[in-house]
Amino acid sequence: MRSAAERRLAVAIALACACGNLSNEDVAYLEAIPQRGALRLSVPAGASGQPACAIGPADVWTSARTTGDAINAGLDGILAMVETIRGFPPSTRAPDQRTWGPWPDQSHPGVQARVVIARELDAQGVPWRWIYTFAARRPPGDWLPILEGEFFGAQARDGVGRLVIHFENSRALGIANPKDPTFPGRLYYDLTGDPRTISLDLTDNPLGFGLVGFDYFWAGYNDGHGRFDYALPPDANGCRAEVTTWFTAAGNGKGALHIHCPLVVDGYSNICWDQSSCLTYVDDPFAVIAACNGVKPCKLGNAASCPALP
Amino acid sequence: MKPCSALCVAALLAALPASAERRFALVIGDPKGGAGTRPLRYAERDARRIHGILTRLGGVREDDARLLTSASAEEVRAAMADLDLKTQAAKAQGEETLLIVYYSGHAKDGDLRLGDSRLPLADLREALRNSSADVRIGLLDSCQSGAITRSKGVRPVPAFDVQASSTRPHGLVLIASSSADEESQESDELSGSFFTHYLASGLLGDADASGDGKVTLAEAYAYAYSRTVGGTAETRAGAQHPVYLYDLGGAGDVVLTELSPARGALVFPAGDEGVYVVLDGSRRAVAEVAKSRGGERRLALAPGRYLVKKRDGDVLLVGEMHVEEAAIEVADARLTRRPLSDDPQKGASGPRWSMLGSLGGQLFFDQAARNGLFPPAALAGAELTARDDLGHELAWGIDFAVGGGSANLKLPGVTPIGLRFVELGGGASLWRDVGLTDSLTASFGARVAFLSIWRTFPGHPELPRQNFFTLTPGIETMFSWRFGERLSAVVRGRLNYLFYNVDQNQSLGFVELAAGVDYAFGR
Structure with missing residues (x-):
C-alpha cells in the first residue's frame, strides 16, 4: 500500500515529466559526424564478365579495386564505432557539447566506450568547427582516444575534416582487428566541391588493412571519373610500384606506375585499359607488367586507345 | 375534475386578449x-x-x-x-x-x-x-x-x-x-x-x-x-x-x-385521457397534459421534434412528433406501445453522455519551436463527455487525438532535413456549459493532457527516430450548436502550456483548434 506521501510524489513526478530525445541540436551533432556512405572510395567496376584480352588483363587496375575495397572496409570499421552513438541519445547535453556514454562495448567485454563532440560557433551562431573524440578504456584504466576528429562545416556530407585513428590504442586495449595498422592512421577528407577527396595516410603502417604503407589518395568527380593513388606490394624482385590511376565512370582509364626496386631502379611505366579491364596500351621500360613477359623495354598496343584524362 | x-x-x-x-x-x-x-x-x-x-x-x-x-x-x-x-x-x-x-x-x-x-x-x-x-x-x-x-x-x-x-x-x-x-x-x-x-x-x-x-x-x-x-x-x-x-x-x-395564433401544436383528441409528457430533443420535459376524456386539449409548441409518452398500465405509449406549422393530433392509437423499461426519459436526470468527433490543428506560438520540434499538426480526435454529472451545467470529458504531419528541419548551414511526425494526445477536461440560446451553448473549462510525439527523418537513415512525452495543462472554450435531436456542431479552442527540456528548459504555449460533431447518447 502506498503512503499518501508516495502518491503525492508520484503525482509530482508525473506532472513534471517531460522526457524524450526530441532535439534539433542532437540532429545537428549527428549531421556533423561522417557517414560510411560519404567516406567511401568509389572505383568503377567496369563491364561485367572477363573476356579474353588481346594484350592481357590490367592487373594493376584490378588491384586498384581491391585496394579501394580494403580501404573502404577499414573506414567502415572505424566509422561504425562512431556511428554507434546514432543508436541512442546523448547522455549529457551542454550548450555546445554532447557526450554519449560511457557504455559497455558489447563486442569487447570489459571495455567501456565514450564519445564526446564539441562545436564552435561563428558570430552568426553557425557551427564552423566540430571536434569529436571516441575513447575507450578497461576500467580502472584511463580513457584512451581511439579516434579523434575535426570537421569544418555544418554537415559532414559537404564539409572538410580529418580523423586520426589511434590503432596503437585500440591494440593496447585489445579491441583492434588483426589487419588493423599498428600506428596512428590519418584520414583527410574534403567533400565541399568537385572533386571530393579522401586521403588515408598509412605511411607508417606497413600492411595496415592488408595494404602497404602509403599515403593513399582518391578523388571522385561528379561525372564519375576520378583519380586513385595507391601502392602495390613488392614483387618477387622486391620492386614496389606506386600507382596513380585516372579512370572514367565507365571503368576504362590509364595509370602511371612509379617503380622502386632495390637495385636503384627508379622510373615510370604507363598503361591504359578498357572497360573490360583489358590492357590496351603498355609502355613499361622495366617490364613489371606481366603482359611484357620480362622483355625490356616493353611497348604493347596503341597509345591512341588511352582515354583523354589528365 | x-x-x-x-x-x-x-x-x-372577463378575459381580455393578450394582443390588446x-x-x-x-x-x-x-x-x-x-x-x-x-x-x-x-x-x-x-x-x-x-x-x-x-x-x-x-x-x-x-x-x-x-x-x-x-x-x-x-x-x-x-x-x-x-x-x-x-x-x-x-x-x-x-x-x-x-x-x-x-x-x-x-x-x-x-x-x-x-x-x-x-x-x-x-x-x-x-x-x-x-x-x-x-x-x-x-x-x-x-x-x-x-x-x-x-x-x-x-x-x-x-x-x-x-x-x-x-x-x-x-x-x-x-x-x-x-x-x-x-x-x-x-x-x-x-x-x-x-x-x-x-x-x-x-x-x-x-x-x-x-x-x-x-x-x-x-x-x-x-x-x-x-x-x-x-x-x-x-x-x-x-x-x-x-x-x-x-x-x-x-x-x-x-x-x-x-394558443390559436400559434403555428404549431399538438392536439390531444377528446376521446383519450391520461397524463401525457412531452419531451424535447434532449429528452427533457417540455410540458405535460393531464387530460380527462371528453374535451380536446391543445398544446402550442414551438416548431421542432418532440416525443410524447404516456403510461398506460404496464406499458408506455410513445410517439415522435414533428411540429411544424400545422397542428398534429396525438391519438393514443397512433402511439407505439413499449415496455416501461424503454422509457425515453429514463436516465434524463443523470449524466448526459455524448461523443464528439473532431478534426483540427495544432500550432505552437514560438516560431523556433515550430521549426522541426513541434511543427503545425493536423489532429483527429474523439471525446467522451458527461454533462450534468458533477453538478448542474458542469461537464467532464476524456479525449484522445492522433495526428501529425511533415515539415523541414532547418539548421544553420545544413540542408533542410525533411521529417515526418506523429502525435498522440489525450486528456481529461472539466468545464461549465453556459446556454446562450436553446440550441447554442458556450463552454469554458480546464484540461490536463498528455502529448506524445514521434518523428522520423525519411531519406536520412543516419538520423534516429526521436520522441517526446509530456503533460500539458491548459484551458479550453467551446461553442456548440444543436442542429438535430442528438447532433450538435462544435467548435473548440484550447490554449495549452508545454514544458520542453531536451535542448534547453523552455516554456511553450500552443493552441489547438478543432471543429466536429457531437452525438448525444440515449437522450
Missing part, C-alpha cells in the same frame, strides 16, 4: 444564490422556457422582453427601470400596458439571491407596485417566495376569485411558487422546478380549462397550483403550495397566452 370550474366561467366572461395591449416581460433565472446555498440545476432553463412562451404565445414582443441569467441585483433593477421607461412611452401613446416579471432562483430571509447580490422581496414588490404598467404580474419560483405576499397575510388557495366586469383590469398580481416557509423544489425528471414546469405546461395549453384557446392568469394559476401540490405531495420535502396576492383593480382576468 379541475378545481376551477367556477373561475373558468368568469374568465370566459403592449406587454413587457422581465425574465430572470439565476442558479446561484451565494453563500449557504447550493446551485440550482434548472433555474436558467426555467427562465428560458418562460421567456420563450411569453414571446411566442404571450403577446410580448422580442424587444419588449428581457432575459437575464446570472445577473446581479443591480442589473435587475436597471432592467426594470428600462422597461418602465418603455412602459411610460407606450402609455404616452395611449396603449394599455402589462408587465410580467418572472424569477427563478434562490430566495432566503426575505431576499432574492442573485449570485452574491440580493434583492429584497419587499423592494421587488414595491417596484412592481410602483411600475407604470396598468397590470403588473410577478411570478416568483423560489424557496420561501411566498414571503412577497405576506403584507396581505394571504394563505395558499387553489384559485383566484375573478370578478366579471367590462372594464380592463389594472393593478398588481403576485404569484409565488411556495409559501413563506416552504422550499420550492426542482425535479430531475421534469428537468425543471415543479412550479415552473406546471406553469409552463399550463401556459402552453393544458391550463385552458375553458377550451377557448386562451390561458388566463386565473387558469394558469389554478392549474399550476393543483399540479404543483399534486406533483410534490410525495416528495421528500413534502407538498409545495403556491400562493398569490391578487390586487387587480377594475375587473376581469388577464389572458397570459393565446
